[in-house]
Amino acid sequence: MIGRKHDCVYVNGAWQTAHSTDRIDLIDPATESWVASVVDGDAEDVAMAAAAARDALPGWAETSSTERANLIAALADAYDQRREEFASLVTAQNGAVISRSRRTNGTRPVALYRHYAEVARTFRAEAPGPNAQGIVRREPIGVVGIIIPWNAPQSLLAHKLGPALAAGCTVVVKPSPETSLDSLLIGEIATSVGFPAGVINVVTGGRTTGSALVEEHGIDMISFTGSTSAGRAIAARCGELLKPVVAELGGKSAAIVLDDADLSLFAEKLIATCLPNTGQVCYSCTRVIVPRSRFDEVLEVVTTTLGDAVLGSPQDPAASFGPLASATQRERVEEYIDSARAEGARVVLGGGRPAGLSTGYYVEPTVLIDVDRTMRVFREEIFGPVLVVVPHDGDEDAIRIANDSSYGLGGAVFSEDIERATDVARRMQTGGISINGQERSEAAPSSGYKDSGLGGDAGVDAHVQFKSIAWPPRTLIQGV
Numbered sequence: 001m002i003g004r005k006h007d008c009v010y011v012n013g014a015w016q017t018a019h020s021t022d023r024i025d026l027i028d029p030a031t032e033s034w035v036a037s038v039v040d041g042d043a044e045d046v047a048m049a050a051a052a053a054r055d056a057l058p059g060w061a062e063t064s065s066t067e068r069a070n071l072i073a074a075l076a077d078a079y080d081q082r083r084e085e086f087a088s089l090v091t092a093q094n095g096a097v098i099s100r101s102r103r104t105n106g107t108r109p110v111a112l113y114r115h116y117a118e119v120a121r122t123f124r125a126e127a128p129g130p131n132a133q134g135i136v137r138r139e140p141i142g143v144v145g146i147i148i149p150w151n152a153p154q155s156l157l158a159h160k161l162g163p164a165l166a167a168g169c170t171v172v173v174k175p176s177p178e179t180s181l182d183s184l185l186i187g188e189i190a191t192s193v194g195f196p197a198g199v200i201n202v203v204t205g206g207r208t209t210g211s212a213l214v215e216e217h218g219i220d221m222i223s224f225t226g227s228t229s230a231g232r233a234i235a236a237r238c239g240e241l242l243k244p245v246v247a248e249l250g251g252k253s254a255a256i257v258l259d260d261a262d263l264s265l266f267a268e269k270l271i272a273t274c275l276p277n278t279g280q281v282c283y284s285c286t287r288v289i290v291p292r293s294r295f296d297e298v299l300e301v302v303t304t305t306l307g308d309a310v311l312g313s314p315q316d317p318a319a320s321f322g323p324l325a326s327a328t329q330r331e332r333v334e335e336y337i338d339s340a341r342a343e344g345a346r347v348v349l350g351g352g353r354p355a356g357l358s359t360g361y362y363v364e365p366t367v368l369i370d371v372d373r374t375m376r377v378f379r380e381e382i383f384g385p386v387l388v389v390v391p392h393d394g395d396e397d398a399i400r401i402a403n404d405s406s407y408g409l410g411g412a413v414f415s416e417d418i419e420r421a422t423d424v425a426r427r428m429q430t431g432g433i434s435i436n437g438q439e440r441s442e443a444a445p446s447s448g449y450k451d452s453g454l455g456g457d458a459g460v461d462a463h464v465q466f467k468s469i470a471w472p473p474r475t476l477i478q479g480v
Contacts, residue, residue, distance in 0.1 A: 010187030013197030029095030050218030056198030116162030142220030251409030269437030283410025333384030408449025
């Protein structure tokens, strides 16, 4: 995969020469060196993939739940055998530290595919209707266009591909241009484990490719994860086309530290909760809301923990922070830090490029205080290693500060009183909240509140349409 000029898209179970002659260069964010090039797919490439998916749909929809489950489980097993390859591919493309990439692009997709294999195994297309006077059917919605971002591409793909396949849908995957090689590898695995041709298709490309996927009449549904601005545009167009859309969008999540919090536990969970993947995760809790009575104590924990963390090559297993994904992303983060300074915020850690790392798109982990809630760094998603630490005067005030946002994707509460923390979490206007850093189960649904999403993580039922068939009284049909 690495070091090659890829001229093909994965369509109808095989590598097909692309119609588009445009190419996208992939650059290693740590070394700024060329990794590979991929096709920048055009509308004809998308149409070819959609047609293949459409042709495969009736056969795939009619396969038994057991057969679908077995193939998804085989996909999980094959992925498991190559999970280190997936992790290394993603790290070479987006600069995620290898320890994280091994989880989010290695073991976690395996767990997700295995989960959806079991979901498929127990999937029932028909069930008795109300009062047993008929049946309710769940039929696949059709061909699903999947658009995924670069920050955790394989976890996010598994979250979408798994339930779509379990529901009996066929798919066209459009990976982010920054991380395309790993999704091409999914096509290779799909063939090796015996998926019917056309069930899974992959077309690489950028914004034009994504727009073509949304516009393509052969695509019945769009499943998108990415920025709020892109999500708004996609949702607006899908609304005009009356095309169902599920969108997981941006965030500016809050971690609330209550006055009884165990700060040693908070320190242990800080990076994973607040700045995972060098802050390039939509649910990162980059607003840390701490009790005024313990502000200095908590701030010291934050600055010490981040100051001691290893920033360096993403290939270093000890590294907690690596480069940002692109030069453009680094410029964006630096502009936010500059704007914070200009608006009166104070930098107490970081704030610049690290010494000794002149090559690569690095920015130091940065902590800001004296942040007013009107400042851009408090209100806007930065997508980089930048935290704001603001004081609160009790639980009610902490909740008000946390909810003072147009976003509502993730969140966290730290307290030794789990019941109290849960009560705070109930009143936070956000879709997924951890208590003391507990990770959410793969099977747990969530929704993005406000500007953070549309449709939520609804699993299989987001990929079906419901049909109700009413019977006359006393009708019995065998098997229902």
